[in-house]
């Protein structure tokens with residue numbers, strides 16, 4: 001039975017037992033995820049953006065602080081930093097992996113820098129060993145946006161747990177999409193977990209109703225989401241394996257045009273194929289070529305964050321953000337879905353090869 | 359204090375349950391949920407659209423905008439109304455914390471005001487004294503069963519050019535001179551927290567407004583794709599919208615049932631006056647529609663009464679044990695005990711008894727019987 005058929009049972013049970021929000025199901029899901037990832041605490045919240053916002057506040061990021069953020073990622077990341085009262089400081093990304101380039105970080109540091117916020121993107125974790133090393137050297141906090149990268153590991157350590165605190169999303173488009181909005185915060189530091197537990201539920205200490213220790217928010221996971229996600233968690237390994245299968249096929253099939261593309265570097269460590277995203281200078285041409293053949297590809301972030309009007313006031317320097325600009329112009333996400341047939345993958349690859357050979 | 363009842367006489371009356379009506383509504387709900395599952399769209403899609411349109415019809419609001427919960431609805435509404443850093447918003451200190459934290463999240467400062475002792479809503483007479491040159495808005499909170507004195511408040515805000523932003527999270531069905539709560543100022547909110555008069559099976563909320571500019575801003579703010587500079591957004595789940603749509607059809611019957619049960623409580627508890635004070639609906643010069651969302655009583659001995667009721671199977675809630683001006687989270691605002699005597703005295707005495715459509719008259723009789731036996735035992 002698919003999880004979506006079981007969903008009706010879950011909802012029916014939730015209604016019959018009158019279990020609504022942050023109940024036993026949420027506790028169980030938190031425990032399962034904590035055990036699977038090796039976290040000290042896992043705190044279930046209402047969305048991935050909520051997870052990141054609470055993580056920032058729990059880590060003490062606030063007015064006057066600067067947070068280093070990649071120039072190429074979702075605008076939500078920088079907006080969340082601003083929402084916390086801090087300023088995002090943009091840093092360029094790596095040309096191949098499109099994630100934060102640790103070699104650029106030190107140039108961007110000032111006396112106000114408090115945290116590094118790497119974002120794991122598409123199929124690549126940021127270079128966490130290097131980022132954590134810099135953070136330790138300068139006494140900075142590391143907050144990981146692992147929203148789309150549940151299941152990724154580098155050297156056996158999960159995304160979200162290299163730094164001080166990390167955020168996951170279970171929005172529908174992620175590998176483990178919920179049946180509504182949901183997110184999770186993970187941490188190796190129990191005291192940060194405790195703070196998140198208060199912050200997600202109006203600053204109340206657990207078990208103490210209507211006594212508010214700090215200014216919190218309402219960002220809580222519904223029981224329905226937790227019970228649904230517990231079932232999905234059992235399928236995560238097969239979903240991840242499935243993604244690797246599809247990515248491997250793309251790599252193999254696209255070999256003939258490899259020198260006309262930038263493909264995500266192929267290795268298993270630090271990889272999680274949420275999306276298969278290539279880069280080409282002929283992105284727009286390729287995209288319409290694919291569209292003519294009925295193949296849907298996607299452009300996720302057409303404009304680097306520093307060049308968006310919303311963040312114009314955050315710019316302190318005239319850096320060109322070359323790689324972020326290139327990534328914005330060149331990236332293209334290929335179709336990738338669980339259960340995708342070899343023939344479908346081949347159709348996509350053939351169309352790409354055809355484009356470059358004609 | 360020994361129990362006056364034997365174990366066999368104990369009856370479980372939880373503070374809230376809609377299990378029975380949920381079973382009754384299941385067939386209808388199931389077909390809506392199947393539609394959601396088939397579409398595989400789980401947040402803010404056709405069910406939310408339909409629910410928004412039904413709420414517009416129910417409240418006569420021009421705009422009803424679904425979001426993740428009532429707290430987010432308040433934050434988005436305040437931001438849409440242009441409330442921000444440097445601004446002050448006057449808000450009662452006896453309410454759920456979100457009334458005031460939402461003001462903080464918008465970047466502004468809550469300025470507390472005491473409540474009217476009879477209705478638990480803000481004391482309009484004290485509002486003027488709190489107005490400074492930074493005051494931008496007043497947030498009345500319609501608590502438990504009735505709305506604040508909106509006519510009196512409007513007189514003040516008209517004179518001083520302040521906005522009214524209503525925390526009508528608890529107020530579905532409440533009306534003031536025919537206008538639904540949330541629509542007497544620039545806008546209001548609804549919370550569909552499960553125990554609310556119209557409750558979901560998880561968190562959900564909504565902004566109500568007649569103002570097209572406010573609506574446009576809220577719609578942009580709830581959707582991060584539309585407004586990059588805003589963190590996160592806030593969306594309602596399709597599943598919750600399906601549940602709410604199903605329940606909305608029976609809302610007026612539910613409200614009528616709540617009123618019946620409340621008057622049953624009134625009659626059964628009358629004999630315990632003055633030890634137990636039952637809620638009073640205050641009639642105003644304008645016609646008002648009250649809705650018994652919460653049946654709030656007062657007792658000098660609530661700290662003993664609550665565990666006594668619990669030991670006899672009766673759930674209660676303490677709305678609220680501590681006024682906002684004395685909460686640690688607002689310590690930086692510098693208020694002191696004694697600043698708002700009405701709210702402080704309410705916090706010492708108020709508790710909410712179970713009240714929901716699935717209850718029976720026998721449940722009410724039982725709860726009142728336990729309260730009577732509590733008073734017999736303390737007087738013995």
Ligand SMILES: Cc1ncc(COP(=O)(O)O)c(C=O)c1O
Nearest residue numbers: 218427428429454456527549551
């Ligand atoms: C007066 C009041 N304001 C705001 C809220 C916040 O609503 P929600 O719990 O949906 O975030 C509630 C309900 O909890 C409330 O009763």
